[in-house]
Amino acid sequence: MTVETTTEAPTIEESEIDESGIDPAPSRLTILDPRTGALVGTLDVQDPAAVGDAVARAREAFPAWRRTPAAERGAMLHAAADALEVRADEVARIQSSETGKAVDDAHGGIAAAVGTLRQYAELGPVHRGRSLQGGIDAVDLAVHRPRGVVAVLTPWNDPVAITAGLVGAALATGNTVVHKPSERCPHTGALVNEILAACFPLDVLIPLVGDGSTGSALVAHPEVDVVAHVGSSVTGRAIHLAAAAHDAHVIRENGGNDALIVDAGVDPEWAAAQAAIGAFANAGQICTSVERIFVHRAVAEPFVAALVREAEALTVPGVLGPLVDERLRQGVHHHVEAAVAAGARALTGGTVPDGPGTFYPATVLADCTPDMAVMAEETFGPVAPVMVVDDVEEALVRAADDRYGLAATILTASMETAHRAIAELDVGTIKVNAVFGGAPGGSAQPRRASGAGFGYGPELLDEMTTTTVVHLGLPRTAVTS
Structure with missing residues (x-):
């Protein structure tokens, strides 16, 4: 898929927010199928005036929505899940045409979205405050309150599930939402917003279509109380700075440079299969993809040979999907070329x-070193860079030496080593003996360049709310004779 506009293209990753300023000139998004180059469609970019109107409408809808009983909000989220499930085929087809994701994989993301909406439909009404230990003559409470208008900016690589998580948690807690999907999948975003918004009162969920200028206008709007963003680290930093100017709360899950450690003593064929899933699933376009591999010298030779076989099995047409657009492909290839030029x-x-x-x-x-961009930065493509290490101590040090903090995986037969990894790797998620997986309702807290705040799970409800502490004392009445 290629995104073209008639105005100057945004200059930063993901293009969800334009750091160079807001261009008021109208423009259009032209979306091409990444498999064939065929036209998917064009959409008009909404300008800052449209953004301001959307935020104003969401602000106006907020008082009535926050007063809506939580159980009623939950019932509407259940209805939204039903509506999305009914139109899953339609959503999967358009997502596949825009992003290149296989239709079956797209269906998996939609199923996750349906489950997430149902999760928040149930969690919202039971989102508890706390009672505090005070004096016998008073009651002290900590009560959750919705923050107000939430600006949601979602990516293209798993757009439906991520939308369901952020929008679902915001609405369940009584906030109103203005949602701008990625410019790389605007038709998918528009369709999902249409399906969901129809299940709620007018202006509780308002969609936007746009590029970096649209994102800039939304994030910088002074009436936005929360900015929830999933996307690149460069964009996330720009968003955090823009939101801080008007004291908006920021929740962001951004890029990662996730390490995979392969310890001595594991089956190298199994480890290679795990590495291949981590590095090549969705053509490497997953936030928690394996981005760098540290393999113990004792198993390095059979592991690398097996990983090559796994990669070559994906050369069959149709097995490995395309990258989302030519811009990303050139970035991935640049990382690979630079690594080879440096000795890989x-x-x-x-x-x-x-x-x-x-x-x-x-x-x-093979023969990668930590200073190569393919090891030091998020490549976001089907690339598995391997570095051989002498022992697990070196692997842990190498894995921890990183400006990101999203996730890491260790494959080991040693419980002692697993516990060391858990203690020493300062990332939001640590996975032992499986590159993907996790219980429903799980959450994570990214570090450093990978973001801030909890994403998903019950903890996201806390992020979407403020806490008011109430001290309720006894009145003193006038004494009458």
Whole structure:
């Protein structure tokens, strides 16, 4: 998929917010299928005036929505889940055409979205405050209150599930929402917003279509109380600075440079299969994809050989999907080329294929070093850079030496080593012996360049609310004779 506008393109990753300022000139988004290059459609970008109108309408709708009983809000979220489930085929098809994600995979994200909406439909009414221990003649309470207008900015790589999480938690707690999907999948975002908004009162959920200028106007609006963003780290930092100017609360899950440690003593074939899932699933376009691999020298040779076989099995047409657009493909290939120029070896892949679309082959790089961009930065493509280490101590030190803090995985037969990884890796999520997975309702707290605040789970309800402490004492009445 390629995004084109008639105004100057945003200059930062993801293009969800434009740091260079807001261009008031109208523009259009032109979306191309990343498999074939065929036109998916065009949409008008909404200008700052439209953004201001959306925020004003959401602000006006807020008092009535916050007074709506939580159980009624939950019932509407259940209705939204039902409506999304009924139209899952339609949503999956348009998402696939815009992002290149396989239809079956898109259905998986939609199913997760339906489950998430139902989760918040149930969690919202039981979102508890606390009682505090005070004197016998008074009651002290900590009570949750909705914050107000929530600006939600969602990415293209898992747009439906992430929308359900952020929008669902915001609405369940009595906030109103203005939602701008990524400019890389605006048709998907528009359709999902249409389905969800129809289940709520007017202006409780307001959609926007736009590019970086639209995101800038939304984040900078002084009547926005919360900004919830999933996307790149560069964009996340810009959003945090813009939101701080008017004291908005910021929740953000941003990029990661997730490490995979392969310890001695594990089955190298199994470890390679795990690494392949982590690095190549959705063509590496997952926030928690494996971005760098540290393998113990004792198993390095059979592990790398097996990983190459896993990568080469994905060369069958249709098995590995395309990257979302040519801009991302060029960025991925630049990382690979720079690594090879600095001494890495491409054992398979590493070339831009001929033909239409934006495919990039599953690539295994050996002899990588920490200073290479492919190890130091998020590549966000189907690339598995491997560095051999002498022991698990070195692996843990290398994995921890990173400006990101999203997730990490360790494959080990040693419970002692697993506990060390849990203690020493300062990231939001640590996975032991499985690169993906987790219980429903799980949450995580990214670190450093990877974001701030809890995303998803019951803790996201806390992020979407403020806490008011109430001291309720006994009145003193006048004494009458």
